[in-house]
Amino acid sequence: MQNNPRVAEVLARVTQAAHEVVRDLQVTEDEWRQALQFVRNVVEADEVVLLSDVLGLSVLVDEITHRTNGATASNVEGPFYRPGAPLHESPALICRRDEPGEPLIVTGMVRGQGGDPLPRAIIDVWHTALNGLYDVQDDDQPEWNCRGRVRADGAGRYEFRTVVPVSYGIPSDGPVGALLRAAGRTGYRPAHIHYKVTAEGHRSLTTMVFFMGDKWLDQDAIGAVKSELVRTLENGEDGCRQLTFDVTLVPHVARSDRPVSPPAVAAIG
Ligand code: BEZ
Ligand code: FE
Numbered sequence: 001m002q003n004n005p006r007v008a009e010v011l012a013r014v015t016q017a018a019h020e021v022v023r024d025l026q027v028t029e030d031e032w033r034q035a036l037q038f039v040r041n042v043v044e045a046d047e048v049v050l051l052s053d054v055l056g057l058s059v060l061v062d063e064i065t066h067r068t069n070g071a072t073a074s075n076v077e078g079p080f081y082r083p084g085a086p087l088h089e090s091p092a093l094i095c096r097r098d099e100p101g102e103p104l105i106v107t108g109m110v111r112g113q114g115g116d117p118l119p120r121a122i123i124d125v126w127h128t129a130l131n132g133l134y135d136v137q138d139d140d141q142p143e144w145n146c147r148g149r150v151r152a153d154g155a156g157r158y159e160f161r162t163v164v165p166v167s168y169g170i171p172s173d174g175p176v177g178a179l180l181r182a183a184g185r186t187g188y189r190p191a192h193i194h195y196k197v198t199a200e201g202h203r204s205l206t207t208m209v210f211f212m213g214d215k216w217l218d219q220d221a222i223g224a225v226k227s228e229l230v231r232t233l234e235n236g237e238d239g240c241r242q243l244t245f246d247v248t249l250v251p252h253v254a255r256s257d258r259p260v261s262p263p264a265v266a267a268i269g
Pocket of ligand 2: 078192
């Protein structure tokens with residue numbers, strides 16, 4: 001690799017921070033050997049991204065990269081996105097007709113900067129079933145269960161029917177799970193629905209919506225909860241819960257247009 005001042009700066013800062021930890025906590029040779037073995041185990045178990053997630057670094061880097069004035073707040077994609085989900089016209093059904101759980105109707109608008117509706121925007125959503133598992137983790141769910149792409153109507157409005165997702169534990173059978181247990185952390189995520197929204201001429205947005213009152217909101221294992229992405233689930237007349245989530249996209253613009261305010265740091269559980 002050629003000499004790169006950015007790499008030199010990052011290496012110097014990481015070295016400085018690591019030395020501070022080792023010196024302040026008087027880390028011993030035996031502890032350091034265990035730390036190095038942990039890193040080897042993480043690589044071997046293919047949990048490098050999961051480690052970045054539980055350290056809160058994935059969310060921080062997402063915030064720095066995608067923070068955009070005027071757009072709905074972004075969030076990380078996570079490991080359970082699958083491209084190419086079935087495409088439905090709105091209103092859509094994205095789970096089985098007899099899906100266990102509380103029926104939920106989600107509605108919203110996709111708008112551009114200035115509030116103009118974005119007709120025929122595509123809203124790609126995915127979430128867990130009642131057992132806390134995504135379809136890709138669970139042989140008992142049909143393919144594409146609790147996920148789908150919904151095309152907004154000519155007025156930018158979308159609607160889909162599903163069930164209320166539940167909070168769930170992130171993968172815990174590998175070295176990252178062992179680390180969390182050793183540190184007394186729980187490894188739970190509050191219930192959420194993932195969104196990836198695209199519309200012609202606009203920057204696509206990846207985010208999540210959370211639900212008010214969830215007991216894990218303040219202790220998300222990956223620190224992804226942002227107050228502007230938390231919504232109240234209302235009780236509908238027909239026994240369905242109802243959620244409204246509007247999305248604002250911004251046009252494709254030069255990167256120099258990005259804002260400069262520092263990101264907030266979310267709580268990690
Ligand atoms: C998720 O939200 O699907 C997720 C994100 C990071 C780690 C594990 C799960
Ligand atoms: Fe998720």
